[in-house]
Amino acid sequence: MSERTNSSSLKLFQRAQELIPGGVNSPVRAFKAVGGNPVFMKSAKGAFLYDEDDNEYIDLINSWGPMILGHACEMVQEAVKEVLPHSFSYGAPTRREVEMAELIISMVPSIEKVRMVNSGTEATMSAIRVARGFTGRDKIIKFEGCYHGHGDSFLISAGSGAVTLGVPDSPGVTKGVAQDTITIPYNNLEAVKQAVEAAPGQIAAIIIEPVVGNMGLVVPVAGFLEGLREICTKENIVLIFDEVMTGFRLAKGGAQERFGVMPDMTTLGKIIGGGFPVGAYGGRKDIMDAVAPAGPVYQAGTLSGNPVAMAAGLTMLRYLNEHDEVYAYLENISDKLVHGMRENLDKLGLNYTINQVGSMFSIFFTRQPVTDFDSAKKSDLKLFGQYFNHMLQRGIYLAPSQFETLFISTAITDELADKYLKANFESLQAIKNSR
Numbered sequence: 001m002s003e004r005t006n007s008s009s010l011k012l013f014q015r016a017q018e019l020i021p022g023g024v025n026s027p028v029r030a031f032k033a034v035g036g037n038p039v040f041m042k043s044a045k046g047a048f049l050y051d052e053d054d055n056e057y058i059d060l061i062n063s064w065g066p067m068i069l070g071h072a073c074e075m076v077q078e079a080v081k082e083v084l085p086h087s088f089s090y091g092a093p094t095r096r097e098v099e100m101a102e103l104i105i106s107m108v109p110s111i112e113k114v115r116m117v118n119s120g121t122e123a124t125m126s127a128i129r130v131a132r133g134f135t136g137r138d139k140i141i142k143f144e145g146c147y148h149g150h151g152d153s154f155l156i157s158a159g160s161g162a163v164t165l166g167v168p169d170s171p172g173v174t175k176g177v178a179q180d181t182i183t184i185p186y187n188n189l190e191a192v193k194q195a196v197e198a199a200p201g202q203i204a205a206i207i208i209e210p211v212v213g214n215m216g217l218v219v220p221v222a223g224f225l226e227g228l229r230e231i232c233t234k235e236n237i238v239l240i241f242d243e244v245m246t247g248f249r250l251a252k253g254g255a256q257e258r259f260g261v262m263p264d265m266t267t268l269g270k271i272i273g274g275g276f277p278v279g280a281y282g283g284r285k286d287i288m289d290a291v292a293p294a295g296p297v298y299q300a301g302t303l304s305g306n307p308v309a310m311a312a313g314l315t316m317l318r319y320l321n322e323h324d325e326v327y328a329y330l331e332n333i334s335d336k337l338v339h340g341m342r343e344n345l346d347k348l349g350l351n352y353t354i355n356q357v358g359s360m361f362s363i364f365f366t367r368q369p370v371t372d373f374d375s376a377k378k379s380d381l382k383l384f385g386q387y388f389n390h391m392l393q394r395g396i397y398l399a400p401s402q403f404e405t406l407f408i409s410t411a412i413t414d415e416l417a418d419k420y421l422k423a424n425f426e427s428l429q430a431i432k433n434s435r
């Protein structure tokens with residue numbers, strides 16, 4: 001393995017730190033949790049990323065999920081080229097927004113009406129406001145280690161970059177907002193029941209990642225999602241599945257289709273734009289009709305339903321809708337990766353934990369099962385950092401934090417999976433030998 005040079009990335013990072021807080025436009029990108037300097041990307045195609053120093057990497061993040069078909073997919077490029085001569089933004093309704101709404105409603109089983117926004121954060125903030133307006137209640141329940149974007153209500157026991165950088169309860173969130181967010185350990189139905197009993201008639205919504213990607217990958221235990229559904233139905237609480245990561249990925253209809261549990265509202269994100277900035281929230285008609293101008297709950301966006309993002313997203317979602325084999329392929333290749341990693345751990349006499357659902361998985365540097373935030377936090381973060389850097393040196397680009405998940409694209413071939421597994425073995429071996 002020859003040492004990779006990174007002088008261009010390094011120079012860019014030095015410049016960026018003078019100009020941008022921490023040198024990055026989203027905190028997890030800064031590599032703070034794993035040490036070293038972030039790699040600045042120049043281009044990407046299929047399964048590969050290329051940095052400013054012309055190093056090549058196999059990408060296991062795929063822009064945190066949306067690149068299900070790999071980078072710079074030709075058919076998405078064509079769709080974007082087709083709209084560009086007409087306008088980049090109208091600030092008026094367009095045909096593609098209607099087609100997008102029809103497609104989302106046909107693919108995601110519980111959505112009857114949908115509103116486009118510009119990010120996952122906007123989607124979750126809006127969904128909570130609508131749930132509050134609809135129920136006339138103030139409080140929400142969220143789960144420790146789940147991340148729902150950077151809206152104030154969610155930055156309490158938050159996962160992803162917030163825990164990576166040690167600020168799960170961010171300064172700047174007022175006491176009042178914090179008081180209206182009740183946090184509960186993931187997979188603990190009894191705690192949910194107790195919280196609901198302790199605040200009778202006060203809970204507007206329970207928001208959850210039905211499969212968590214933001215404390216590493218954590219799987220809902222049998223009966224947990226069903227139990228939440230039951231409580232919400234009984235107490236007239238709006239159940240919101242945040243499917244920003246899982247939507248259109250774990251199945252055409254997301255985690256709700258895969259687990260057979262229907263929420264009242266769903267939030268969606270980056271995947272709908274095929275990589276362009278987009279989000280959406282949708283759900284039961286009676287709830288969505290509370291949104292302005294149909295109803296009194298205000299929510300708006302100058303660039304919402306942007307034609308370029310709609311064209312890219314429609315093309316990708318239509319393809320997914322019409323090609324079941326995409327999902328079969330993603331399952332098979334991800335199973336191969338996870339199975340191979342487990343074999344590598346066995347060969348090396350290591351027994352770290354790997355969690356997987358479909359094409360999302362993560363390795364935790366702990367021997368204990370990881371079922372919630374507390375167990376995820378038992379991982380050895382120093383070992384994760386070493387592992388990350390060994391993989392990077394071998395040309396594998398992973399999420400730069402223990403509290404994130406890997407996302408597989410259809411561009412990962414059998415041959416690339418073998419390369420990944422070789423790098424995985426060597427990296428684990430290097431860690432073992434250094435202890």
Ligand SMILES: Cc1ncc(COP(=O)(O)O)c(C=O)c1O
Binds near residue numbers: 121124209245269279
């Ligand atoms: C589950 C979940 N919800 C919401 C968000 C926020 O989305 P965005 O970063 O597009 O604002 C993310 C990712 O960042 C996410 O993973």
Ligand SMILES: N[C@H](C=O)CCC(=O)O
Binds near residue numbers: 027029147213404
């Ligand atoms: N976990 C986050 C979204 O998926 C990571 C991306 C980010 O915050 O930049």
